[in-house]
Each structure stands twice: as C-alpha cells, then as structure tokens.
Amino acid sequence: MNLRVGVDLGATKIQTLLVASDGSIVARKRGTTPATGGPSAVLTRVQETIEQLLVRADQPATAVATIGIGAPGQIDAAAGVVLQAVNIAGWDQPVPVAGIVGDMFGVPVALANDVQASIVAEHRLGAGRGRTNLLGIFCGTGVGGGLILNGELWLGGGAAGEIGHTVVVQAGRQCGCGRNGCLEAYAGRGALEQTARLQYDAGRPTVLFDLMEQQGRTRLTSRVWLDACLQSDELASGLITEAARAVGTAAGSAANLLDIDCVVIGGGLATRLGDRFLGDVRAAAQPVLLRPETANQIVLSELGDDCGALGAALLAGDRLAGS
Ligand SMILES: [Zn+2]
Numbered sequence: 001m002n003l004r005v006g007v008d009l010g011a012t013k014i015q016t017l018l019v020a021s022d023g024s025i026v027a028r029k030r031g032t033t034p035a036t037g038g039p040s041a042v043l044t045r046v047q048e049t050i051e052q053l054l055v056r057a058d059q060p061a062t063a064v065a066t067i068g069i070g071a072p073g074q075i076d077a078a079a080g081v082v083l084q085a086v087n088i089a090g091w092d093q094p095v096p097v098a099g100i101v102g103d104m105f106g107v108p109v110a111l112a113n114d115v116q117a118s119i120v121a122e123h124r125l126g127a128g129r130g131r132t133n134l135l136g137i138f139c140g141t142g143v144g145g146g147l148i149l150n151g152e153l154w155l156g157g158g159a160a161g162e163i164g165h166t167v168v169v170q171a172g173r174q175c176g177c178g179r180n181g182c183l184e185a186y187a188g189r190g191a192l193e194q195t196a197r198l199q200y201d202a203g204r205p206t207v208l209f210d211l212m213e214q215q216g217r218t219r220l221t222s223r224v225w226l227d228a229c230l231q232s233d234e235l236a237s238g239l240i241t242e243a244a245r246a247v248g249t250a251a252g253s254a255a256n257l258l259d260i261d262c263v264v265i266g267g268g269l270a271t272r273l274g275d276r277f278l279g280d281v282r283a284a285a286q287p288v289l290l291r292p293e294t295a296n297q298i299v300l301s302e303l304g305d306d307c308g309a310l311g312a313a314l315l316a317g318d319r320l321a322g323s
Contacts, residue, residue, distance in 0.1 A: 002021050002063075003018055003019065003026065003063050003064050003065065004018075004021070004066050004068065004314075005050055005053070005066070005067040005068070006019055006067075006068050006069075006117075006308075006309035006312040006313025006314075006316070007049075007068065007070065007101075007309055007312060008070045008114060008308030008312060009033070009042070009046065009070065009071045009072070009088070009097075009114070010033060010072065010114070010140070010308070011087040011140075011141045012032070012219075013031065013032055013033055014045060014049050015028070015030050015308065015309045016028070016046075016049050016053045017053075017306060017309040017313060018053055018059065018064075019310060019313040019314075023124065023314065025310070026059075027056050028053070028306070029049055029050075029052045029053035029056055030049070031045050031048065031049035031052075032045070033088065035089050036089065036090075037090070038091070039095045042088065042090075043095075043097065046069075047105075050105070064105065064107055065107065065317075065320075066107060066108050066320045067102075067105060067107055067110075067316060068111075068117070068313045068314070068316025069098070069109060069110070069312055069316075070111075070112050070116075070117035070118070070311060071085060071088075071111060071112075072087050072113075072115075072142075072144070073085030073087065073088070073091070075112065075113045076094075076158075077110070079096070079098075080096060080098025080102075080109065080110070081095065081097065081111070082097050086176075087141050087142060097109075097111050098110065108316075108320045110316035110319045112315045113146075113159075114308045114312075115138050115146045116146045116153060116161065116311075116315075117146075117308050117309075117310075117311030117314075118138055118144075118146060118266060118303075118308045118311050119135075119145075119147065119153070119161070119311070120153055120314055121308075122136055122266070122301060123148045124314060125303065125314075126264070126301060126303040127262070127299045127302040127303075128148065131148070131261050132148075132150060132151050132261060133148065133149055133259060133261050134147070134148040134260065134261070134262050134263075134264065135148075135161075135254050135255070135258070135260045135263045135264070136301075137163055137247055137250065137251060137266070137267075137270075138267035138270070139187050139189070139243070139265070139266075139268075139269040140268045141189050141190050142176070142188040142189075143163065143184040143188045143247075144161070144162075144164055144267070145162060145163030147160055164183050164187075165177055165179065165182045165183070165184060166253070167183075168181060168183050168249045169181040169186070169246075172185065173186060173191070175191070176190065183246050187244075187246045187247050187269075189219075189221075189222065189225075189269050192220070192225070192239055192240075192243060192269075193219060196220065196235060205234075206228065206234075206235035206236060207228050208220055208224060208225070208228045208235065211224045211227050211228055215227075222268045222272035222273070225269065225272070225273065226272050226273055240273060240280075243269075243277075244273075244277050244278075244280030245280060245283075247265065247284070248281040248283065248284025248285035248286075248298075249284055249285070249288055251265075251298055252284070252285035252286070252288025252289045252295075253288060255285070256288070256289065256290050261294075261297060262297050263285075264299060264300070264301055265277070265278060265298060265300055265301065266303075266304070268305070270300070270301070271300065271301055271304045274300065275300070278299070281298055282295045
C-alpha cells in the first residue's frame with residue numbers, strides 16, 4: 001500500500017487524514033491539541049491521533065509511505081523545523097517536528113505552513129481547481145493566507161501570503177502582531193473575542209458568553225459565533241459583518257495587485273458562517289475591485305476542515321516522492 005498521512009496541527013485541534021495516492025480520503029481522525037505540556041505533549045498527541053487513524057482505517061503503520069504535517073507560524077520547510085508558533089501553547093522555541101515524528105513512525109516526514117498546504121489542496125482538489133492565480137484567505141484563530149501564481153505555490157522568501165497582516169484600516173484596531181489595522185485584528189477569532197469581551201464588559205448586551213458557557217467552552221468558538229448570529233445577536237452580527245467586510249476589502253486589493261482569478265475563503269470561522277459571510281465579503285470587495293464583475297470569483301472553501309491536512313499530505317507526496 002502507498003498511503004499518505006496528512007496532519008493539520010492547529011492551536012485547538014489536530015486533524016489527521018489517511019489519503020490514497022489519487023488524493024481521495026480513506027479515513028479521518030481528530031484529536032485535541034493539549035493546552036499544557038509544550039511540544040512534547042503536542043507531538044505525543046499527534047502520534048496517538050495517527051495511530052488511532054490507522055486503527056480506524058484497519059491499516060498497519062507499514063502501509064504509510066509519507067507523513068505531511070501542516071503547522072501554523074514560521075516554518076523552515078527544508079529543515080522540517082517549526083521556528084515559532086505563537087498560537088500553540090509553549091511553542092516559542094524551534095521544534096524539529098519532522099525529525100521527531102519521523103522517528104516515531106520510521107517514514108519520511110515533510111513539514112509545511114498550514115495555510116500554504118490549504119491553498120495547495122484547494123487548488124488541486126477543491127474550489128480552485130483549474131485556476132491559475134489563486135489567493136486563499138483562511139479565518140480561524142488568526143487570519144492566514146496562501147498564494148498560487150502561475151499554477152505554483154508562491155513562497156516569496158518563505159513567508160508569502162500573509163494577508164492577515166495587510167492593513168485594512170489606517171491606524172485601526174491593534175493586532176496581535178503589535179501593528180495596527182491588520183485584517184487579522186478584524187477577522188481573526190482571537191481578535192473578535194477580545195473585541196466582544198471589551199464591549200460586553202463596557203455594558204453592551206450579547207448572548208455570546210452565555211452560549212459559550214452553555215456549550216461547555218472557554219473560548220468563543222466558530223459555532224458560538226454562528227449560533228449568536230442565528231439568534232440575531234446585535235453585537236455578534238455587527239462584529240461578523242465587520243469581519244467579512246475587512247476580508248472583502250483585503251481580497252479586492254489583493255486581486256487588483258496580482259490579477260487573481262479566484263479567491264478561496266476558508267478556515268473554521270468562515271466555513272461555519274458560510275454563505276452569509278461570503279455574501280458580505282463579496283459586497284465589500286465589489287467597490288474595491290477594478291473589475292467589479294469578478295466579485296463572484298470569491299468563493300468558499302470546498303474542502304473545509306480537511307484542507308490543511310489534505311494539502312500537507314499532497315505536499316509531502318510531492319517533496320518525498322521516490323525517497
Ligand atoms: Zn498584524
């Protein structure tokens with residue numbers, strides 16, 4: 001057997017897929033990212049989740065040819081090292097992920113940035129099939145981006161595609177990166193929660209934090225945001241509309257700069273909010289676009305929660321082919 005494992009190592013969850021050589025998904029297994037214990041606890045959970053994935057698919061470890069891991073933050077892909085991943089607790093020092101996981105399973109492991117992996121998956125197998133110049137904007141805890149130009153993943157110096165830290169409001173809201181007015185400060189789930197909390201503490205009514213408690217959560221998840229919007233919660237709806245507009249502004253500007261022929265909107269928050277979010281993104285992009293008719297080329301991710309892990313498996317297959 002020549003199966004590939006794909007892993008999407010996220011701040012809150014670890015999504016794993018078993019993928020056949022034609023890109024079809026054989027099995028899925030999801031684990032929770034440990035909030036304490038640092039890199040060793042997280043990589044032990046990665047190992048356990050992959051083992052459970054193989055049990056679920058009734059496959060031995062020897063059926064796995066390669067493992068691809070998509071991780072957030074700064075990556076040295078050639079060395080297989082996560083240099084820094086501020087969204088994962090305790091990952092502030094370089095972690096040689098590919099080497100450690102390779103030793104666990106005795107197979108070659110390739111590491112990629114998670115959003116770069118996601119856009120590769122959408123380009124080959126998802127919403128960007130057949131397109132040449134593609135931008136992915138992924139709204140989760142933060143806002144990540146990835147670029148396909150002339151049909152190839154565009155890395156720049158290694159970190160291209162950081163649309164989350166392009167400015168959508170001059171001297172605007174403070175971003176986690178320390179700068180002001182970044183897209184992520186308006187459309188990242190972490191920033192949205194911070195803004196909602198400030199307004200709630202200042203006396204604005206909202207069901208957001210009640211829903212969070214009812215759902216047994218300690219953070220405002222994408223599901224909590226969706227449920228609050230479905231209840232027509234004013235604070236939640238207003239912030240989500242603002243988030244979508246910020247995404248649309250950034251998408252429109254990027255499309256003008258690069259003559260992008262497709263923008264894929266993904267990530268947990270955007271995927272969960274779906275068509276309503278997409279409608280607001282398109283409406284905000286239209287007046288920005290030099291060719292307003294291209295607003296309908298902004299589309300939702302087709303691969304949803306699978307796209308990071310699937311892209312990591314595809315990239316590992318490319319990079320490790322023949323090894
Ligand atoms: Zn920023």
